[in-house]
């Protein structure tokens with residue numbers, strides 16, 4: 001039986017220049033019935049169109065912060081490390097992948113990258129820019145950078161009942177892990193928020209009318225072994241890639 005081949009965007013260690021991928025993404029996609037492949041960090045600029053055609057789907061993985069000048073902002077004092085090579089590669093790839101209407105899954109940095117690539121903005125730092133703003137300061141600040149193991153969920157997200165995400169997961173709320181200090185702020189045109197944390201922050205996005213685009217702020221690749229919804233998310237993505245083949 002044909003298995004969908006899925007391209008994953010690579011991590012970039014800016015100290016050693018290594019391109020790498022955490023095995024959790026590969027394990028989750030393999031278990032869901034796909035063949036995962038790490039994409040090059042520095043493809044030839046002429047090759048993005050061919051790369052978009054060559055794979056059945058694309059996973060935009062977690063990682064460091066996106067360079068703020070790329071979404072029209074100065075660099076906030078609480079912004080973290082960025083990789084110009086990775087930013088350029090992922091933004092160019094996203095454009096070609098979406099032109100080819102291939103399935104797109106985003107995780108953590110992936111949700112931010114997709115929102116930025118399509119014209120949205122992000123909070124460069126949740127605690128100072130979202131919690132720090134008086135009108136948005138919640139009574140109960142959440143640990144979006146959770147203080148314990150990634151396999152343990154740390155906060156709740158409420159799903160939009162009409163969303164693809166709710167249909168895929170078959171429930172109205174999820175317990176998710178959380179390892180981010182940035183978050184989606186203004187949505188890009190065409191995207192809808194389909195999950196919010198109890199403090200109001202956007203935790204998932206999708207694109208109605210597009211064949212398959214879902215992005216989550218949490219890390220289902222650390223949850224799928226024990227969490228049905230996380231496992232269904234990967235399986236639904238892989239099935240969407242299979243249908244397109």
Ligand SMILES: [Mn+2]
Pocket residue numbers: 144155177178179180197203217
């Ligand atoms: Mn969170």
